[in-house]
Amino acid sequence: MTYSRQTGGRPPHQPDEELRMVVELLAGAAVPQAEICGVLEIDPKTLRRHYRRELDRGAAKVEAALVMHLHRIASGSDGTALRAIQFALRARFGWSEFTSLTICR
Template sequence: MAMPTHQPTEDQRHIVEVLVAGGTPKTIIAKALGIGMKTLQRHYADELETGLELANAKVVRRLFRLIEQGSTPATIFWLKTRAGWKEGQTVEIEQKTEQQAYDFSKLSDLERADLRVKLETVVGRRH
C-alpha cells in the first residue's frame, strides 16, 4: 500500500523557513515534520533555499524601523556593522631616543664598580 502524498500546510512551511534560518540541519527538519529527505526537498524547496534570506530581510526591516523611530542602540549597531564605524580612540606615541656619550673615565673606582653591578643586574634580568 502506498504512503499518502504529503500536503504541506502554511504552518509547516513557516516552521521549515524558521528552522532553516536558525541553521537547523535538513535531516532534523525532515525528522521534525515526520517526513523523509526526498519529501522535504520536493515539497519545501523554496523554504530550504530562501529561509535564511527571508529571515535576514525581516530582521533588517525591523532594525531599520527602530532606527527611523530614533533608537540610538539600533543606529549605533547599524553604523558599526554597515557603515564601518569603530569605537575607541587611537593614540599614537612616538618615542625619540637620544644617543649620549658618557665619559666613564671621570668616575671614581667606587662609582664604576657600582655602575658595573647595576648593569650586570639589568642585563641579567633580560636573559
C-alpha cells in the same frame, strides 16, 4: 483475471501554510535539513520537493544575518577584525594573500 490495486506505505505528503512557516523558521535558524525532516517526519527528498522555496528563503536569512555579523566584527580595529576582513575577502571575492599583483609599465 482482475488485479486489485493496493496502495501501501504512507499517504502522500500534503504541505500547508503552517508547515511551510515551520520549515522556513527552522531553516532560518540554521537547523540542518536532516533535523527538519525529523521534526516533520518526512524523507529528505520529500522536504526538498515540497519546501524548496522555504529552504532557500531560510538559508538566505541565515546568510544575511552572518554577513551582518561579520561586517560588524570587521568594522573593529583589532586582530579579530583583520581576520574577519580576510575571511570575507576570501569567501566572497576569491581573494588570496598569495596572489601577486602585476603592475604594467
